[in-house]
Amino acid sequence: MVVNCEQVWQEISNYLEGDVEPNLRAAMDAHFQECKRCNAVLQGTQNVIQLFGDERMIDVPLGFEHRLHRRLEENIHPSRRRFLGWMVAATAAVLAAGSFEVARSSVSKRAEPRSEHAQSGAGVPPDMMVVVSEEGKLFHASGCPFIHDKAHLRSLIAREAIKEGYTPCARCMKKYLEADLNRAVDDLAG
Amino acid sequence: MGSGIGSARGTMPEAPTSPNYQLDEASEELLIRRVQDGEHEAFYELIRPYQRRVYAAAFAITRNDAEAEDVAQETMLRAFKKLRQFRAESRFSTWLIQIAVNEARMRNRRARMSMVEPIVEQQDAEGNYIPRDFADWREIPSETLERREIREKLAEALASLGEIYRDVFVLRDMQHMSIEETAKALGISTASVKTRLLRARLMLRDLLAPGFGGAWSTRLQFAKGTKPW
Numbered sequence: 001m002v003v004n005c006e007q008v009w010q011e012i013s014n015y016l017e018g019d020v021e022p023n024l025r026a027a028m029d030a031h032f033q034e035c036k037r038c039n040a041v042l043q044g045t046q047n048v049i050q051l052f053g054d055e056r057m058i059d060v061p062l063g064f065e066h067r068l069h070r071r072l073e074e075n076i077h078p079s080r081r082r083f084l085g086w087m088v089a090a091t092a093a094v095l096a097a098g099s100f101e102v103a104r105s106s107v108s109k110r111a112e113p114r115s116e117h118a119q120s121g122a123g124v125p126p127d128m129m130v131v132v133s134e135e136g137k138l139f140h141a142s143g144c145p146f147i148h149d150k151a152h153l154r155s156l157i158a159r160e161a162i163k164e165g166y167t168p169c170a171r172c173m174k175k176y177l178e179a180d181l182n183r184a185v186d187d188l189a190g
Numbered sequence: 191m192g193s194g195i196g197s198a199r200g201t202m203p204e205a206p207t208s209p210n211y212q213l214d215e216a217s218e219e220l221l222i223r224r225v226q227d228g229e230h231e232a233f234y235e236l237i238r239p240y241q242r243r244v245y246a247a248a249f250a251i252t253r254n255d256a257e258a259e260d261v262a263q264e265t266m267l268r269a270f271k272k273l274r275q276f277r278a279e280s281r282f283s284t285w286l287i288q289i290a291v292n293e294a295r296m297r298n299r300r301a302r303m304s305m306v307e308p309i310v311e312q313q314d315a316e317g318n319y320i321p322r323d324f325a326d327w328r329e330i331p332s333e334t335l336e337r338r339e340i341r342e343k344l345a346e347a348l349a350s351l352g353e354i355y356r357d358v359f360v361l362r363d364m365q366h367m368s369i370e371e372t373a374k375a376l377g378i379s380t381a382s383v384k385t386r387l388l389r390a391r392l393m394l395r396d397l398l399a400p401g402f403g404g405a406w407s408t409r410l411q412f413a414k415g416t417k418p419w
Contacts (some may be wrong), residue, residue: 009318
C-alpha cells in the first residue's frame with residue numbers, strides 16, 4: 001500500500017490517535033521516512049497537541065478557589081454566610097472607628113487614600129514587591145488579573161505604595177487583609 | 191481575547207487547585223454518596239481535583255477571565271444541585287466538564303445574539319484541509335510554556351479558530367476527553383469530532399509552526415488580522 005501527501009494529511013490526526021488500520025499506518029510510516037514536508041506536518045501536529053495539552057497553558061486567577069468556595073457557601077449554607085457577613089460587617093465597623101482614631105492621632109505624613117472605599121494596607125508585608133499604575137488607586141501583587149492599566153505599571157515595595165496613597169487590592173491582597181482583620185478581632189476579644 | 195492564558199499571573203497558594211491533586215475512583219464514589227446523603231461539606235473535597243479543569247474549559251471557550259470564572263462557579267453550583275441525578279454512567283469529571291461547556295457555549299451564543307455582526311464559521315468547511323506551511327518545527331524545549339509570550343501566541347492561535355473547531359480541540363486535546371465523550375458533550379457524531387479535530391490541529395500547526403520553527407520576534411500571520419484559511 002502506498003499513500004500520497006494529501007492522503008497522509010487527511011489521516012494524520014487519526015494516525016496520532018492510533019486510529020488507523022495497520023496497513024495504512026505502515027504506509028504512512030514509510031511515507032514519513034521519505035517526505036520531508038509530511039514529516040514536518042507530523043512533528044508540528046504532535047507539538048500542537050503536546051503544548052495545548054499541558055496544564056500550564058491556562059492558569060486559574062489568583063483567589064479563584066476562595067471566590068468559588070464563597071459562592072458555594074452562599075448557596076449551600078446561606079444562613080451561615082449571613083452570620084459571617086454580619087460578623088465581618090461588625091468587625092469592619094469597629095476597625096473603621098479604630099482607624100479613624102489612629103489616623104486622627106497620627107503625626108506621620110501619609111498621602112490621602114486615592115479611593116474613599118480604601119482598606120487599610122496594614123496587614124500587607126511592608127517589603128513585599130507590588131505594582132501600581134499611575135491612574136489607579138490600588139496596589140496589586142504582580143500578575144494580579146484585576147489590574148486595570150497594565151500598560152503603565154511600575155514596581156515598588158508595599159510600604160512606599162501605601163505612603164503614596166495606594167491601597168491594597170481586595171482580591172490579590174485578600175489573605176493579608178483577612179489576617180489583619182482576624183488579628184483585630186482577636187485583639188478585641190482578648 | 192482575555193488575558194487569561196498568557197497573563198503573568200501570581201502562583202496560587204491554594205494547593206488543592208493543583209493539577210496534581212487527585213482522588214481515586216473509590217474515594218470519589220464515596221464522596222458522591224456522602225454529598226447525595228446530605229453531607230454537603232464533602233462537596234468541596236469532591237470538586238477540588240476538577241476546579242482548575244472546569245475553569246480551563248470555560249476560559250478556552252469564553253476567552254474571558256471574568257466570564258470563565260463565573261461559568262466555573264455556576265458549573266459547580268449546578269453540579270451540587272443536580273448531584274442526586276448523577277449516575278455513574280459517565281465519569282464525574284466528564285459530567286462536570288460537560289456542564290461547564292454547555293454553560294460557556296450558551297453564554298457565547300447569548301453574547302453573539304447581542305452583536306450585529308453575522309455569525310461566521312458555524313458550519314463545517316467543505317473539502318480537505320491542505321497544510322499551508324511546512325516549516326520545520328521539531329523540538330519543544332520543556333520550559334517553552336514558562337514563557338508568557340509563548341502562551342500568548344498559543345492563546346491567540348486558539349482564539350482565531352472557528353468555534354466549532356475550537357470546542358472540539360478544547361475538549362479533546364486540552365481537557366483530554368475521549369472522542370466519544372467529546373461527541374456526547376457537544377451533541378455531534380464521532381465522525382464530526384474527528385473531522386473537526388483534524389482541521390483544528392492542522393490549522394493550529396499552520397499558525398504556530400512558522401514561529402516555533404523560526405523566531406518569535408516576527409509577528410505571526412494571524413496576528414495581522416488575516417486568517418491563512
